[in-house]
Amino acid sequence: MSFITQIFTLAVFAVFVNNFVLSKFLGLCPYIGVSKKIDSALGMGMAVIFVMTMASTFTWLIQQYLLIPYNLEYLQTIAFILTIASLVQLVEMVIQKTAPSLYKALGVFLPLITTNCAVLGVSILNIQEDYNFLGAILNGLFSGMGFTLVLVLMAGLRERLDKAEVPEAMKGMPIAFVIAGCMALAFLGFSGLNF
Amino acid sequence: MIYAIIILGALGLIYGLGLAFASKKFHVEVDPKIEAIIEVLPSANCGACGYPGCAGYAEAIVMNDEELNKCAPGGAAVVGEIAKIMDKEATAADRKVAVIKCQSGGANNTFFRYEYQGVTTCKAAVIVNNGPNLCAYGCVFQNDCIAACKFDAISLDENGMRIVDKEKCTGCGACVKACPRNLIELASEKKRVHILCSSHDKGADSRKACGNKTACIGCGICVKKCPKDAIELQNNLAVLNYDLCIMCGICADACPTGAIIDPLKEARALRKAEAKKKADAAIAAKAAAEKGSAPEGE
Numbered sequence: 076m077s078f079i080t081q082i083f084t085l086a087v088f089a090v091f092v093n094n095f096v097l098s099k100f101l102g103l104c105p106y107i108g109v110s111k112k113i114d115s116a117l118g119m120g121m122a123v124i125f126v127m128t129m130a131s132t133f134t135w136l137i138q139q140y141l142l143i144p145y146n147l148e149y150l151q152t153i154a155f156i157l158t159i160a161s162l163v164q165l166v167e168m169v170i171q172k173t174a175p176s177l178y179k180a181l182g183v184f185l186p187l188i189t190t191n192c193a194v195l196g197v198s199i200l201n202i203q204e205d206y207n208f209l210g211a212i213l214n215g216l217f218s219g220m221g222f223t224l225v226l227v228l229m230a231g232l233r234e235r236l237d238k239a240e241v242p243e244a245m246k247g248m249p250i251a252f253v254i255a256g257c258m259a260l261a262f263l264g265f266s267g268l269n270f
Numbered sequence: 271m272i273y274a275i276i277i278l279g280a281l282g283l284i285y286g287l288g289l290a291f292a293s294k295k296f297h298v299e300v301d302p303k304i305e306a307i308i309e310v311l312p313s314a315n316c317g318a319c320g321y322p323g324c325a326g327y328a329e330a331i332v333m334n335d336e337e338l339n340k341c342a343p344g345g346a347a348v349v350g351e352i353a354k355i356m357d358k359e360a361t362a363a364d365r366k367v368a369v370i371k372c373q374s375g376g377a378n379n380t381f382f383r384y385e386y387q388g389v390t391t392c393k394a395a396v397i398v399n400n401g402p403n404l405c406a407y408g409c410v411f412q413n414d415c416i417a418a419c420k421f422d423a424i425s426l427d428e429n430g431m432r433i434v435d436k437e438k439c440t441g442c443g444a445c446v447k448a449c450p451r452n453l454i455e456l457a458s459e460k461k462r463v464h465i466l467c468s469s470h471d472k473g474a475d476s477r478k479a480c481g482n483k484t485a486c487i488g489c490g491i492c493v494k495k496c497p498k499d500a501i502e503l504q505n506n507l508a509v510l511n512y513d514l515c516i517m518c519g520i521c522a523d524a525c526p527t528g529a530i531i532d533p534l535k536e537a538r539a540l541r542k543a544e545a546k547k548k549a550d551a552a553i554a555a556k557a558a559a560e561k562g563s564a565p566e567g568e
Contacts, residue, residue, distance in 0.1 A: 141281075147277060153278065161288065164292075165289065165292050168296040169292075172298055
């Protein structure tokens with residue numbers, strides 16, 4: 076397989092087949108919480124893409140050059156969480172400085188990326204799947220994109236739902252959960268893809 | 271073991287230093303005025319101002335020059351405080367209060383078709399055979415509005431009728447949403463003339479159904495008498511347009527059933543009498559003066 080095909084396969088699998096939200100069920104908190112408006116969903120998605128890529132890069136380096144040489148693989152979880160937490164803090168500061176409106180829109184969900192299992196998930200999966208350095212970075216990037224894709228799709232749906240006539244008891248969260256289920260079903264269709 | 275301690279410690283140290291550096295570099299100044307205004311606001315986070323919570327409104331005041339008088343629960347006192355912080359002129363908002371457009375006479379005076387023993391909410395009561403009371407538009411006395419009011423502004427009088435305390439009412443509109451019969455409307459505090467009936471029944475029916483005998487019978491006299499065309503007849507019910515109403519009280523005088531209330535009637539009559547007395551006195555004085563000065567002139 077040529078290099079380009081490899082990257083393409085990686086992208087399709089990370090975005091569609093092994094989508095973090097809809098097939099691994101990781102990162103559901105922001106998926107429901109920040110998907111009310113397309114703008115903030117897009118912002119959140121960008122933040123997650125950035126954090127996931129950075130986290131993949133750093134955690135892979137830490138795993139390969141710190142933990143494995145000293146036989147400290149059992150410290151994987153705590154070392155990764157430490158890294159991710161610091162990264163998110165950094166991203167939060169940068170966003171607060173450069174894009175205050177985005178900072179406000181993301182609200183409490185930005186710090187929540189810290190404990191977002193999707194970010195830790197991508198870091199650990201990179202190690203488990205034995206990706207090389209580039210593969211790990213790309214997997215982080217594409218997984219973040221997959222997350223952003225479903226988040227924005229969901230936000231678009233929910234924006235329209237606000238204008239739709241939904242029974243009183245189903246308004247808001249209940250109908251959002253139903254839609255999330257429908258989206259997961261739709262994405263299940265990608266699992267048949269084969270290269 | 272020792273490596274584990276060293277490596278984790280080193281990681282933590284590096285990240286800590288990095289973040290400390292970043293927090294200096296990306297430091298954001300927060301306007302102290304925002305904090306001060308948040309302190310002053312009632313922190314009910316009711317959303318009446320149209321912003322997400324009191325903090326959002328405080329920020330809008332400082333950042334976007336938002337009006338100072340949007341906080342309904344805070345009232346004039348808070349507006350004054352904010353004005354002090356912002357060094358601006360305070361302009362009192364046109365305060366809105368809830369008006370319950372049904373004077374059924376209270377639970378004790380109302381005619382009931384059956385005894386309702388279900389869930390004690392108005393929403394449930396109106397579903398059962400269109401409500402227990404004879405008037406299909408009237409209050410069903412299960413106190414959804416009282417439960418919805420966060421400020422204890424709605425109370426019961428001795429007859430079981432709901433009374434809005436205009437001082438306590440903040441105009442947040444929670445009761446308007448809570449009432450399943452849409453009896454409550456927000457009107458400016460200054461407006462005193464109200465049509466307190468919501469019955470769209472035909473005249474005879476609504477009169478018969480009303481426990482207080484003050485139903486609007488849709489006769490349309492008020493519509494004809496109103497000098498400003500502020501009243502409109504909609505499906506056997508007179509509806510007042512508060513924007514046009516000048517509170518002359520002519521409709522209240524003309525209403526044959528007393529569905530229109532005008533608490534200013536007596537005050538107005540007094541004022542009129544006083545003005546007339548003054549005018550009479552002035553005329554008398556003028557006449558006297560003319561009498562006194564006339565001979566000299568001639």
